[in-house]
Amino acid sequence: MKDIQHLVNSDFSKMEQRNRTRLINSLSGFKSINLCGTVSKDGVTNLSLISSVVHIGANPALMGFIMRPVTVRRDTYNNILETGHYTFNHLNAEIYKKAHQTSARYPIDVSEFEAAELTEIFSDTIKAPYVAESHVRIGLSFTQKIPIPLNDTVLMIGKVVEIFFPKTALTEDGYLDIAAAGSITSSGLDAYHRTQKLARLSYAKTDKQIKVI
Amino acid sequence: MKDIQHLVNSDFSKMEQRNRTRLINSLSGFKSINLCGTVSKDGVTNLSLISSVVHIGANPALMGFIMRPVTVRRDTYNNILETGHYTFNHLNAEIYKKAHQTSARYPIDVSEFEAAELTEIFSDTIKAPYVAESHVRIGLSFTQKIPIPLNDTVLMIGKVVEIFFPKTALTEDGYLDIAAAGSITSSGLDAYHRTQKLARLSYAKTDKQIKVI
Numbered sequence: 221m222k223d224i225q226h227l228v229n230s231d232f233s234k235m236e237q238r239n240r241t242r243l244i245n246s247l248s249g250f251k252s253i254n255l256c257g258t259v260s261k262d263g264v265t266n267l268s269l270i271s272s273v274v275h276i277g278a279n280p281a282l283m284g285f286i287m288r289p290v291t292v293r294r295d296t297y298n299n300i301l302e303t304g305h306y307t308f309n310h311l312n313a314e315i316y317k318k319a320h321q322t323s324a325r326y327p328i329d330v331s332e333f334e335a336a337e338l339t340e341i342f343s344d345t346i347k348a349p350y351v352a353e354s355h356v357r358i359g360l361s362f363t364q365k366i367p368i369p370l371n372d373t374v375l376m377i378g379k380v381v382e383i384f385f386p387k388t389a390l391t392e393d394g395y396l397d398i399a400a401a402g403s404i405t406s407s408g409l410d411a412y413h414r415t416q417k418l419a420r421l422s423y424a425k426t427d428k429q430i431k432v433i
Numbered sequence: 434m435k436d437i438q439h440l441v442n443s444d445f446s447k448m449e450q451r452n453r454t455r456l457i458n459s460l461s462g463f464k465s466i467n468l469c470g471t472v473s474k475d476g477v478t479n480l481s482l483i484s485s486v487v488h489i490g491a492n493p494a495l496m497g498f499i500m501r502p503v504t505v506r507r508d509t510y511n512n513i514l515e516t517g518h519y520t521f522n523h524l525n526a527e528i529y530k531k532a533h534q535t536s537a538r539y540p541i542d543v544s545e546f547e548a549a550e551l552t553e554i555f556s557d558t559i560k561a562p563y564v565a566e567s568h569v570r571i572g573l574s575f576t577q578k579i580p581i582p583l584n585d586t587v588l589m590i591g592k593v594v595e596i597f598f599p600k601t602a603l604t605e606d607g608y609l610d611i612a613a614a615g616s617i618t619s620s621g622l623d624a625y626h627r628t629q630k631l632a633r634l635s636y637a638k639t640d641k642q643i644k645v646i
Contacts, residue, residue, distance in 0.1 A: 223600040228558060229593065232494065239607030244491040246609035247571055247596065249523055250618035250628060251488075252462030274485050274499060275464075277584040278457040281445065284499075284581075286487060310462055313631060317643050324637035335639070345441060358460055364583060368497075368590070370576060371490040375588060377581065380442065383460060387436040394452030395621045396459035404631065405463035405618050408608045410646070411633045415463060415618060415626035418526060423623070424537035426548070430530050433623070 246408040253406035255319050256285075257307040257340070257349040258299035260328075265340050265349045267322040267332035268296045271406050273308060281380035283308070283360065289372035295328065297374075304362045305346040306378065309354035312402035316412045318353075345382050355401045357384040395420065459621040466619035468532050469498075470520035470553070470562040471512035473541075478553050478562045480535040480545035481509040484619050486521060494593035496521070496573065502585035508541065510587075517575045518559040519591065522567035525615035529625045531566075558595045568614045570597040608633065 232240050251271040258266045276282035287297055300306050311319050315338065322332040333340045339352035343359060350357045360378030367374055389401040399415050406412050422431040445453050464484040471479045489495035500510055513519050524532050528551065535545040546553045552565035556572060563570045573591030580587055602614040612628050619625050635644040 224597050225600045225603065226556075226595065226597050228595045229494070232593075232596075235607065237492070241491040242607035243603070243609055244494045244593065245488055246611055247494075247521075247569070247593065248486045248488045248496055249465030249467060249521075249569075249611065249616060250463050251465060254462060272487050273461045274487050275458055275461045276499060276581065276586060278454040279450070280584065281442070281457045281460075282583060283461055286489060286497075308460075308462075316631060317634065320634045321637050321643050324639045326639055343439075356460070356462075364581075366579060366581060366588070368489065368577075368579060368588075370495060370590060371493065373489060375579070375581075377583060380445075380457065380460065382439065382441045383445075384437050384439050387438045390438065390456070394448065394455035395624065396456055397624075398459055398462065398620050399624075399626060403462060405628060407611050407628075408633075410636070411608065411610075411612075412631040413612060413628035414631055415620075415628050418529060418617065418625040418627055420621075420624045421530065421533045424534050426537045426539055430534050 242408055250405040250407055250413065253311050253404065254308040255311065255322065255351050255354065256296055257309060257351060258296050259303060259348055260295065260299050261302045264329055265331045265333050266295045266299055267336065267338065267351070269319055269323045276377055282363065282377055283358070283380060284375050284377045287374040287376050290374070291372070293328065300362050300376065303347045305348040306360050306362065307348045307350050308358040308360065309351035310356035310398065310401070310403040312355055312404055313414060315353045316404060343382060350384070355386055356398060356403055359383070455621055463618040463620055463626065466524050466617065467521040468524065468535065468564050468567065469509055470522060470564060471509050472516060472561055473508065473512050474515045477542055478544045478546050479508045479512055480549065480551065480564070482532055482536045489590055495576065495590055496593060497588050497590045500587040500589050503587070504585070506541065513575050513589065516560045518561040519573050519575065520561045520563050521571040521573065522564040523569035523611065523614070523616040525568055525617055526627060528566045529617060556595060563597070568599055569611060569616055572596070
């Protein structure tokens with residue numbers, strides 16, 4: 221297809237810094253974009269936009285995300301360490317602009333729920349708040365932080381303790397149809413995308429043709 | 434929206450194991466799905482499907498992925514450690530079925546390129562093969578592996594040394610429009626999705642309204 225551009229490390233080193241950041245952030249592909257809900261020990265709720273959520277394991281059910289360097293105030297990080305709980309809330313097309321707004325640098329005593337006009341709800345299981353407008357909501361118990369010394373980021377790992385999702389989105393074999401639940405994806409630093417299912421494919425075997433399931 | 438289902442940890446512990454695995458794998462949201470290209474020290478090329486690629490940092494340009502426990506033969510893992518190089522190749526709608534086929538357990542002396550009828554190409558920079566049919570291709574130099582003792586997985590981190598992409602997909606401000614490049618996303622263990630851009634949004638500030646850019 222089309223003309224292919226080839227850049228090597230020294231080329232992107234020469235790019236204007238923000239443009240370089242946008243380019244490198246685009247490379248990993250489409251991202252899982254979630255609002256992370258936490259609460260401080262003083263009871264101030266917080267939301268932050270996290271695009272690095274990654275599946276770590278199914279049994280035990282573990283999820284991770286990359287925390288940026290804690291060289292500035294990071295409410296999400298502090299709240300997770302203080303309370304031990306946090307939530308992931310999938311974005312959908314109705315709330316992505318409000319969700320994006322939560323990435324502004326609000327003072328420590330302002331709740332991003334209020335600032336972005338999103339509704340906080342709580343469960344009986346954990347302390348952290350959920351986003352009522354999100355259709356797929358996950359409650360996590362903080363388990364381990366693993367430093368990444370290369371650039372002072374931190375891999376934060378939590379155990380899934382409860383989940384909420386639209387009943388109709390769960391298929392018979394356990395697959396949760398997050399597209400049917402309205403979840404969206406992101407790319408780069410600031411782009412949001414709906415999705416459209418191509419297919420689910422059968423388990424791959426060396427001696428069988430892949431089938432659409 | 435709709436009826437909401439609530440499951441707690443003890444509920445999904447009771448699920449049939451494969452169904453539970455499908456459900457937990459669906460929770461993290463849409464995934465960056467890439468074909469990882471490597472070559473063994475004996476010159477056998479390899480492809481594996483990786484849905485856990487995550488942005489680690491832009492300067493230096495670092496990307497990570499989660500390697501499953503090395504309790505069985507893992508050609509990708511061994512090849513990366515032996516040669517120091519690997520490639521990420523975005524999936525697109527034309528090749529996702531072939532890409533899915535590479536996840537079958539081929540013998541060590543069989544190249545998944547041949548088995549799945551994908552075309553290997555090489556650059557002058559690194560030893561690892563690229564997938565010619567992929568439109569966004571990233572060459573990496575292995576940098577560090579970080580064990581995750583919780584479940585014996587490993588966070589593999591590499592430095593981006595070169596990239597290939599369609600010239601027309603790079604926007605003026607550095608954002609690479611991976612949807613325009615044809616890249617797709619995945620969810621769960623076996624679902625693939627096209628995307629459709631909702632919008633790019635302006636940098637969020639506390640005192641300004643978000644704008645579509």
